[in-house]
Amino acid sequence: MTATPAQPYSPLVPSRAQRRRARRGPHALRDTLTLVALPLVAALALPAAFAGGGTRRWFGGRAEGQRAEAQAAKDAAAAAFYELDTAQRDLRISIETIRAVDDSPAARRAVSDFEAVGRRIDEASHQYIDAVDAHDLDRDDLEASAASQARTELTRAKDELGRVKQELDRFADGLGPLLGKAETQLARLAPAVERARQALLAASNALDAVRESGLRADGLAARLAALAPELTKLNQGAGQHGVPQTLERAERVAREAEAVRVEAERLPEQAAEIDHRLVSLRTRAQALTTRSxxxxxxxxxxxxxxxxxxxxxxxxxxxxxxxxxxxxxxxxxxxxxxxxxxxxxxxxxxxxxxxxxxxxxxxxxxxxxxxxxxxxxxQKDPQAEIDRTRFAIRDAQRLAMAGRNTPDPRHARPLDDSVARLERAIASLEGRHPDYWHFLTETEAVRRAVADVVAGIREERGTGH
The missing domain is CATH 1.10.287 (Helix Hairpins)
Structure with a gap:
């Protein structure tokens, strides 16, 4: 009987030992595809004594056709397995980026959903590995029915891997906004940290220059020293303190250091201004002493x-x-x-x-x-104050009647009250010792009330009411 040629080795198919290791882990796709092909030279070097009865028999016909179809199904399932594993690994990087940067409810939900998809991937992977383990397509006595069953199960496993891959792709498409936001924050991180460092350096240099001029600036120095622990945390990096926290810290340090720098640079001017105010206020106090x-x-x-x-x-x-x-x-x-x-x-x-x-x-x-x-x-001429107040009243009355046959009661009433109040103030000047101050305060109050009426009229007419 003619010896059956050895089946071609597929580099995509994991070994039995590798498949057993994949079952033990929570994610079947990790490290499963580290495949090592056995060199064909080893098979060729077997002793000739085994050549007579150890080679696989050739069954031919339907059995070998079923074996070939099963092997093709096995190769297709292995390719789907590898494609799903690659997609999962790539997507895990995106998820880790989002997790590191974003702690929003949407980001937490994305992480949870990815874990759920991961469980679906594990289930499909186990189905595939179980199908591979259940059928040894290299057996010499592989029957046509066994090969057909293997092809069916491997095809089913491949289809399930494909469906999970589609689910993973849909999930990845929905991550676009979150991933874009996370990548934007990561892109801002390094420049923000560098700006904080440069701001601290500029503040330190400004303080040194101020001290050289003879000013101590102890308060500013204390504020700058308080930022030292923040710089330490910035140097430790976002990996230890988180991207959002590091970004916020960098922006705050830059802002506070910049404030110290600005105040330090203005300090000589501030000192000169205080010196000037000391002299000016002392002179004013002396003048007020004389006026008092x-x-x-x-x-x-x-x-x-x-x-x-x-x-x-x-x-x-x-x-x-x-x-x-x-x-x-x-x-x-x-x-x-x-x-x-x-x-x-x-x-x-x-x-x-x-x-x-x-x-x-x-x-x-x-x-x-x-x-x-x-x-x-x-006292010399009360009529001037009276005329001034009456003019204000008459001017307001003309404005109230403009374009009207009768005045609006809202305007007429306070103007009539103002006329009566002025007449009472004039009457208070009669007598031996008139209260001129009361007269002045009353006429001022009348003019204020009239001015309020005029402002109200103009506002109403300006808005079309």
Whole structure:
């Protein structure tokens, strides 16, 4: 009987031992395809004594045709197995990229879905490996029915691998937005970390330059030193601390270091500005001390010529002005000490307090002089104030009647009230000691009320109402 030639070796088919190892792991596709072909030379070198009865018999006919079909099905299943394994490995890289960068619900769901697909892959892989293990297509006595069964099971395994591959492909297509976002963050990571390092270096150089000019900048140095642990974490990398956290840290470090650099470079200018303000505010305090001394003669004249209602609210001005000036001078001394100690924020805050004290003092001192000036004017000619107020009322009345036969009650009522209020203010001037200050405040209030009506009319007509 003629010896049957050996079946050609397929490099895609895993060995029995490799298939057994694949079953033991959670993912059957890992390392299963590390295949080693037995050299044909070894078979040719067998002793001649075994050539007579050890070679496979030739069955011919239908059995060999079924064997060939089964072998073709086995090769096709192995190719599908290899294609699925390659796709899974490639997709695992994408999933790991998303997992490292994105912790959103969508990303977590993608990771979970990939694990589910992985279980489907394991099931299909086990079906394929079981089919391969169940049928030895190299047996000499392989019957046609066994070969046919092997072909059927291997074809079924191949089809299942193909279906799972399609499922894996659909899953991969849906990862596009998440993967794009993750890759974008990864692309931003290295430049962001480098910007943080450069910002820290620039801040350090700016501090060195400031110190060389004689300024200590201790506060800025402390802020920069506080960033050292953050730089250590940046140097340790995203692998240890996570991509989103590292990216956020790099941006924050760059931002804070840049702020230190800007403040350090501005420090000499700030010191000069504080020196200038110290001199300017001291000069202003001295001038206010002189002006405060003039308030008492003004009050004396107000008391002599006008009723008590015209000056009672100004009685506290001299004492208050003196106290505020003394407080301002004390704060100025504290600001000088803070400046000499280079406590810039303290010096700036103290100078702001001094300025507020001097502003209030200036307003109070000016109010006394303004009161006397205005009372002198209205005492001399009250009609000027009356005419001014009446003109404002008439102008508002003309505007209210423009394009109308009758005024809108919303406008007419407050204008009528203003006319009555003005008449009452004029009447208050009668008598031996008229309250001119009350008269002035009333006419001012009337003009404000009229101005509100005018503004309302113009707003309504401007919007088409």
């Amino acid at each position: 001394g003039q308030v008492e003669p003004i009050l004396s004249e107000l008391r002599r010529r006008f009723s008590a209602a015209c000056w009672q609210d100004l009685q506290h001005v001299p004492d208050q002005a003196g106290e505020h000036v003394r407080q301002a001078e004390a704060k100025l001394a504290e600001a000088r000490v803070a400046r000499d100690a280079q406590r810039w924020p303290d010096a700036t805050a103290l100078l702001s307090t001094v300025r507020a004290l001097l502003n209030s003092t200036d307003e109070a001192v000016s109010a006394a002089g303004d009161r006397l000036t205005r009372l002198n004017a209205v």
